[in-house]
Amino acid sequence: MSSVTGVYLPTMDPKARIEELREALHAHNHSYYVLASPTISDREFDALLEELANLESHHPEWADPNSPTCRVGGDLTDKFDKVAHKSPMLSLSNSYSVEEVSLWAQRVQDGLPDEKVEFAMELKYDGVAISLWYEGGVLVRALTRGDGSLGEDVRSNVATIPTVPLRLMPGSPEVLEIRGEIFFPWEGFNALNDSRAEAGEAEFANPRNTAAGTLKLQDSKEVARRPLDCMIYNVDAATMTGLGVLTHADAVKEAARWGFKVPGGRSLEVAGSIEEVMAFVDHWETARHDLPFAIDGIVIKVNRYDHQRRLGMTAKSPRWAIAYKFETERACTKLVDVEYQVGRTGAVTPVAKLQAVQLGGTTVKNASLHNADQIAKLGLRLGDMVFVEKGGEIIPKIVGVDTSASHEEGLFAPPALEFPSVCPECETPLVRAQDEAQHYCPNAVACPAQVRGRIIHFISRKAMNVEGLGKETVAQLVAAGLVRDAADLYDLRAEDLLPLERMAQKSVDNLLAGLVQSKTVPFERVLFGLGIRHVGETVAKQLARSLGHIGAFKSISVEELVALEEVGPVIADSVVAHFSDPNFERMVNRLVASGLQMEAVVQAPLGHALEGEVIVVSGVFSTMSRDEAKTSVVAHGGRLASSISSKTTLILAGENMGPAKLKKAQSLGIPIMDEASFVSRISGQE
């Protein structure tokens, strides 16, 4: 498929090219929409789609109702209810140059002769389109674009986004459909990636795909932990006209009064000329780098609704709006070296070292190379001049080689880079699981890179927070053979440390004091520091609270773990695998012997009214939040479970408990307790 992503041979048979393009676009479409992990840039995708549309229009005999040109969006998954959109959810046509925008503005003017046309300009948020439905002022549905005519109702997930009103302000329409964009602001996105890295999980590439993937999660609790945002950009014209609001810009202001987050300040403006439109584009071309979220262009709309109606739509997009897409920032620089970094889980990541170059307002010296396939696909050689792009991604990536400026083929050209076959640190042959792109060093026990990675994680701020011990010292200790795992840290003595380079008495004292101090760090952070794959900060906290002490981890089964709150099968498998590994167990036992906190500090129990009960909390409560209800359960001796099973002994049900849960509880004969009975039981008035 790589031949399809760029140039192709113009002599190619058109029929074969059509097939090839359809195939490639279906695959890219799937990667983008279903897997939320794009393989090419939007611009490349648009170029391929345009080429296909062109060929198809010249060869109507090869038309296909399933061609990628016949649909607006992507495949639907089976997880959520599918609902028809009130009106098709179309994409805007894209433009990449000032000329295209001017031509569009001219067509608009030609379609409205003798009219003074006004343009409303706003930011093109780099997120996911959403259609919000309100009835009686209450959010009843939130539909994704889906295939444009049929969307998926992800209301339960969207309802977790604080900028989406669940109830509208008084005076809003009885029935309302309103559209906006859900996106992931940088700050929350970066924090999410930090916590994934800490849990040994792959980091997300960019905020847009992460927002898309988040909306389709089955677990809305996980969604709620990811701080998504929503900005409104379209109110149904018929609704607004009925209310006497006659322009898009005024409609947006009206929506703000109903409780929606809408663009303010310089991010929504009205212009009377194409020059003013281009001034707006120019401003944001630079100013976008200071925004707390990503945008990928500017949307320009004809402001007046009556004008919009007169211009109408094509089959695929409205004639009265256009998106101007910013150029992806790209630079050309020299590939100086490739470093193969081994993480604490053994994953080997190639990182390109570049000659420093300016890109998107920052100096770039490193670029992501993802994996061996990527290096092979690019055919990289050291010294090549490479193109580096920074799209929605945080880490720039190499997208191609400037062959005209790079090595000539021949005797003196360096060979194409080859992914190493052995670990750069311990020389163990690397392994690659079937269907996985990632290489791993399997020498988990002794590979110095993995040992260092695990110890650095253990002493990190959110884990043991050992003062006086940094990455360089850890590297020294591992290299000197003084430390092989976290437990060895607590056996260090001053006489071991003093002979080390740059180790004065004072730094030794600090280090040893830091280690002693770390023995007071609470159990949940010790648990997080152990570096169990998929056990991040939040899960560690939850596990510590549910299981209470380290001993409980040694005997628990996967099934018992899955029944706990916040624990899925992947986490459960990982926990059990770690605690049944003799090396890990030995280390944990030594840490216990060293006096680390291995028991959760439970707040003094408020009572024992719920002792022995395994309780599922469901629904909405009137005198407390669901979290408070759960805290009460634990404080009164009960144990929390996330789903109803034969082990459940009681259900604490608020309002709106789902019918499926109710049925399951009844079929298993589990008693259901309402809020009032719960409150009287824990206060001993039963």
Ligand SMILES: [Zn+2]
């Ligand atoms: Zn290794």
